[in-house]
Amino acid sequence: MGLRKYFTLTRMGIIEALHYRLSLYVKIIGNLLYLILIYYLWKAIFHSAGTDVVNGMTFESTMVYLVLASALYGFMEMYVVWEIGRNIQKGDIVVYMLKPMEYRHYLFWELSGSLIVGFLTTVLPTFIVVAIVTHGTIPLGINLAYFVVSVALAMIINFQIDFMVGNICFFTESIWGINMMKQVIVLLLSGATIPIAFFPEAVKNVVNVLPFVAIYDSPLTILLNGNGDSAMVMEKLLIQLGWAVGLTILSHIFWKISVRQVTVNGG
Amino acid sequence: MENVIEIKGLTKEFKVLNRHEGIKGSFKDLFSRDYKIVKAVDDISMNVGQGEIVGYLGPNGAGKSTTIKMMTGVLEPSSGELIVNGRVPYKERKKNCEDIGVVFGQRSQLWWALPLVESFKLLKDIYQIPDKDYKDMLDIYGTMVDLDMLLHKPVRQMSLGQRTLSDILAAFLHNPKIVFLDEPTIGLDVSMKSKIRELILELNKKKNTTVILTTHDMGDVDALCRRIVIIDKGKKLYDNDIQHLRGFFGSYRTLKIRPKEEIKLAADELEKELKDLDIKVSISDDNEWINLLVNEDKIKVLDVLSKVQSLHDIRDMQLEEISTEEVIKKIYEGGI
Numbered sequence: 001m002g003l004r005k006y007f008t009l010t011r012m013g014i015i016e017a018l019h020y021r022l023s024l025y026v027k028i029i030g031n032l033l034y035l036i037l038i039y040y041l042w043k044a045i046f047h048s049a050g051t052d053v054v055n056g057m058t059f060e061s062t063m064v065y066l067v068l069a070s071a072l073y074g075f076m077e078m079y080v081v082w083e084i085g086r087n088i089q090k091g092d093i094v095v096y097m098l099k100p101m102e103y104r105h106y107l108f109w110e111l112s113g114s115l116i117v118g119f120l121t122t123v124l125p126t127f128i129v130v131a132i133v134t135h136g137t138i139p140l141g142i143n144l145a146y147f148v149v150s151v152a153l154a155m156i157i158n159f160q161i162d163f164m165v166g167n168i169c170f171f172t173e174s175i176w177g178i179n180m181m182k183q184v185i186v187l188l189l190s191g192a193t194i195p196i197a198f199f200p201e202a203v204k205n206v207v208n209v210l211p212f213v214a215i216y217d218s219p220l221t222i223l224l225n226g227n228g229d230s231a232m233v234m235e236k237l238l239i240q241l242g243w244a245v246g247l248t249i250l251s252h253i254f255w256k257i258s259v260r261q262v263t264v265n266g267g
Numbered sequence: 268m269e270n271v272i273e274i275k276g277l278t279k280e281f282k283v284l285n286r287h288e289g290i291k292g293s294f295k296d297l298f299s300r301d302y303k304i305v306k307a308v309d310d311i312s313m314n315v316g317q318g319e320i321v322g323y324l325g326p327n328g329a330g331k332s333t334t335i336k337m338m339t340g341v342l343e344p345s346s347g348e349l350i351v352n353g354r355v356p357y358k359e360r361k362k363n364c365e366d367i368g369v370v371f372g373q374r375s376q377l378w379w380a381l382p383l384v385e386s387f388k389l390l391k392d393i394y395q396i397p398d399k400d401y402k403d404m405l406d407i408y409g410t411m412v413d414l415d416m417l418l419h420k421p422v423r424q425m426s427l428g429q430r431t432l433s434d435i436l437a438a439f440l441h442n443p444k445i446v447f448l449d450e451p452t453i454g455l456d457v458s459m460k461s462k463i464r465e466l467i468l469e470l471n472k473k474k475n476t477t478v479i480l481t482t483h484d485m486g487d488v489d490a491l492c493r494r495i496v497i498i499d500k501g502k503k504l505y506d507n508d509i510q511h512l513r514g515f516f517g518s519y520r521t522l523k524i525r526p527k528e529e530i531k532l533a534a535d536e537l538e539k540e541l542k543d544l545d546i547k548v549s550i551s552d553d554n555e556w557i558n559l560l561v562n563e564d565k566i567k568v569l570d571v572l573s574k575v576q577s578l579h580d581i582r583d584m585q586l587e588e589i590s591t592e593e594v595i596k597k598i599y600e601g602g603i
Contacts, residue, residue: 005395012378015381095371095375
């Protein structure tokens with residue numbers, strides 16, 4: 001009974017995502033172009049390094065990591081920040097505030113629909129192609145189950161960060177610059193563009209205590225090295241869970257403060 | 268009649284930064300602590316009973332939307348009491364939302380890309396409407412509008428009129444006790460306007476729903492509201508039936524006459540002749556009629572007519588009630 005309204009939102013998110021089929025195709029094509037770009041970029045990097053193994057990663061494992069990272073990115077970057085910013089600037093936020101449901105729940109569940117579509121149209125095909133092309137670089141075992149759990153947690157962490165950043169718009173009334181900054185920070189510090197292994201030791205130590213690695217690096221590491229090393233998997237999943245819970249609480253507080261701003265000072 | 272809305276001494280103040288002009292001024296504003304307090308709503312009191320349709324009027328920027336936002340719980344009042352359905356709206360916003368419906372003429376709550384029926388299904392689940400009530404409501408809608416056509420049309424393909432109609436249906440779907448309509452007929456053509464008015468009236472009758480309507484279209488007011496409340500600059504100016512409104516400035520009627528003489532000349536002469544009687548003489552826009560605005564508390568229209576007839580040859584005459592629009596205009600401009 002209580003959950004039904006959320007699943008209805010998921011369902012509508014799926015229908016809506018499928019409705020914009022052209023945008024789906026374009027997304028897949030754009031992703032392909034990006035993959036070609038990073039292929040040549042990293043080929044050049046490995047070529048100039050002169051060795052087969054750089055920072056403990058071969059060219060092939062780097063490529064697998066980055067291809068999957070870009071698939072994950074294409075699936076998880078839902079432009080929540082834009083959406084919130086637009087709602088606030090146009091004043092449509094009022095419509096959501098007049099529903100007997102929290103705005104963040106509404107957004108999250110609506111989004112979960114497009115995430116499911118995104119998973120089926122980008123992550124899964126990419127995964128299958130990579131698995132076939134590289135003949136077993138990706139171990140197929142219990143790690144797949146861990147991976148799914150890890151991605152679900154990453155989704156929550158990503159959403160809560162986006163939601164909080166979007167909330168800043170209540171105070172600044174503009175979102176463009178803030179969102180650009182957020183995107184760059186997340187892309188760089190999460191492992192989505194450069195594998196974390198390539199970072200200098202000092203930076204790695206800092207990056208590892210930030211929540212961003214839990215979005216892209218953790219699921220990927222679990223997928224690629226998760227078989228047999230269950231201690232590592234459990235540690236990563238627990239850290240992710242910690243971030244998911246912590247950030248959910250934080251974004252809840254953030255929202256309360258933002259709503260107060262609206263109710264006291266007007267939208 | 269039970270009150271669904273009780274407002275006493277409601278006030279809302281906004282802190283607004285005093286902005287300065289130019290680039291230098293804009294830089295100054297970055298550090299400025301120079302705030303002024305603006306009273307958007309100032310000491311308003313009123314009660315609204317179950318089933319009433321209240322026209323909430325006022326010029327742009329009068330504080331109408333601010334009041335509505337407070338009643339819906341989106342804004343917190345600065346002071347005063349505000350009870351909606353027995354609750355303080357901003358404290359129990361989510362609970363309050365279950366018993367109200369809101370339509371903003373310029374915003375839509377419907378899912379843009381999907382057929383209307385999907386939005387309805389979502390509302391059904393969000394408001395947890397029982398299957399039977401949902402079906403009954405759709406049956407009622409079916410008797411009022413061409414529901415089948417609307418339900419299966421994606422919202423983005425709808426005309427503005429169809430979309431507004433759908434938004435109103437969506438707002439009534441969970442059978443709320445109060446529906447707030449914020450300029451629902453804005454930008455619509457004449458026939459759609461009347462269709463929407465009929466719909467609102469019928470839903471109000473069938474479900475005994477209280478309707479709070481803000482609008483700038485006096486046609487809406489005449490067609491729907493038995494009671495109107497007028498505010499300006501945050502203060503309440505008028506709160507009574509629409510009949511009393513017409514007599515608010517005395518009972519005015521307009522006597523229109525078409526003289527045989529040259530119209531400009533006749534008007535000038537009439538102005539002199541009727542000077543003592545407190546009658547406003549003007550010429551109509553199409554240059555065909557002389558309008559005499561008569562205050563019937565002071566003199567009967569027929570007396571004026573016979574006086575005019577004794578002085579001039581009249582080809583034609585008409586008698587007009589003063590319209591709501593003119594009264595409201597007088598109230599806005601009068602700024603009591």
